[in-house]
Amino acid sequence: MKIRDLLNIIEDTAPLSLQESWDNSGLIVGDPNADVEKVLVCLDVTEAVVDEAISKNCNLIISHHPIIFKGIKSLVPHGYVERTVIKAIRHEIGIASMHTNLDNSPVGVNKRIADKLGLIRASILDPKVGLLKKIVTYAPQKEAERVRLAMFEAGAGNIGNYDSCSFNVVGEGTFRANALAQPFVGQQDKLHTEAEVRIEVIVPHYQLNRVIESLLKTHPYEEVAYDVIPLDNSWTNAGSGMVGFFEQPMKEKDFLELVSATFEVPMVRHSPFLNRNIQKVAVCGGSGAFLLSSAKRAKAEAFITADIKYHDFFDADNALLMVDAGHFETEQFTKELIADILRKKIPNFAVLFSEVNTNAVGYYFK
Known part of the structure; x- marks a missing residue:
């Protein structure tokens, strides 16, 4: 190999x-x-x-x-x-x-940490923005299903826990083939109207070329019309950190015992106890203090990461228990x-x- x-x-x-x-x-x-x-x-x-x-x-x-x-x-x-x-x-x-490509994967470093801690229903804490594209194309009605399936197989149409997602609407396309064309439908030098399906699918930017290649290979038209539209949507399948839940809440000291045992670290640094039970936990392996505001917005009751500076602990501001379990330890x-x-x-x-x-x-x- x-x-x-x-x-x-x-x-x-x-x-x-x-x-x-x-x-x-x-x-x-x-x-x-x-x-x-x-x-x-x-x-x-x-x-x-x-x-x-x-x-x-x-x-x-x-x-x-x-x-x-x-x-x-x-x-x-x-x-x-x-x-x-x-x-x-x-x-x-x-x-x-x-490194951060594995950090930002939905099944990467932070998902492994969540699994080790026993967290359930884990999801990306801070989803990436600007990684999605929308492809819009038009296919003859009889060929639309084949074109759509080809794009799905190439990586398009995945939204959260759903795949094969698309929007389709029937309309009419017009075109005139010149003398050099070899039209799939219609005739040279004659205006043609064809019943077509407008197909819209979402695709991650890193799979865009693969999906377009599949579209062009499968589509019957000699000249394939398609648009690529950048999206500002956040994408829940990629991003920094994760947040999940324990099946049952636990006391803060029991939580720190679990952290110490899971990461095999003899000591952990943490912000002051808040005398609250902990069930919803945010995690980020390595240097993740930049995600504190995201952990707060997610209403996490604790946030585990590493390389936390002295003043970062103040920024926890009694909203959650902030825990530094070590850079090496959280990424081991x-x-x-x-x-x-x-x-x-x-x-x-x-x-x-x-x-x-x-x-x-x-x-x-x-």
């Missing part, structure tokens, strides 16, 4: 176009056309992880955090990033990362998430977990 093909399996679940503008997800080091024999999955790429890949004969590392966030002007071994990249290149080991399940995606599609392929602890934060108790 080629590196490109293997990464496409993950990108079907977490398209690279879902990543944030500042991110660097995807293949970072290596040849996409190279054969891949074994994959090592990790949270962070370090020199020790590359050494582990060498010892385990893995020629591709897939991490959550990109080894390169910003541009590198030279590859000299001054820092750990450069040393890691040089070592990977020297040993022909590819490095790919699935990403390794098994990536492995599960690959093993579901290619069950006999060798996907190994890194055994290197890359958590850069320690805890000292006196």
Whole structure:
């Protein structure tokens, strides 16, 4: 299997176009056309992880955090990033990362956190805006069903928990074919009126080209009329964080015990207790304090994330219990998430977990 093909399996679940503008997800080091024999999955790429890949004969590392966030002007071994990249290149080991594209997937990092906590009815906390397009096309009545189904199969027509969604209205189309045309209906140099169906479907922007290609391939007309309309709607199938419910409410201390046990962290930082039961919980793996206002709007009773600054705790403003469970700790399940995606599609392929602890934060108790 080629590196490109293997990464496409993950990108079907977490398209690279879902990543944030500042991110660097995807293949970072290596040849996409190279054969891949074994994959090592990790949270962070370090020199020790590359050494582990060498010892385990893995020629591709897939991490959550990109080894390169910003541009590198030279590859000299001054820092750990450069040393890691040089070592990977020297040993022909590819490095790919699935970061905020996996964060923003509805079955990604935050869904895995929600599942680990036992949350039910989980949904995107802060849906993305501007990722949807509407395609409008016109097909002869007898061909409309075939055209519509082709667009559905290519990825159009999904709204929330529903698929095959479309709007259809019958009307009349007119056209005159010139001497060079080969019309499906009508004749050259004669004005023709055809009973047609106007078909409207919604499509995520990253599937737009695939849907248009399917439309053009299936539509019987020589010249296919279609419109692509950008939408400002929020899209509940992609976005930051998640919010869900416990089956039963629990006391705040019991909740913190659950958080500590789930993320295997010896301590958690939190805002002052509010002496309320907790049932609705918002989560965001990694640095998610920017979602505090979204958690408040969702009326969550607690918000779990990491890297919370001192003044962020004040912003909780007695609306909810804000909990910092650690960056590494809240994202640790990403390794098994990536492995599960690959093993579901290619069950006999060798996907190994890194055994290197890359958590850069320690805890000292006196």
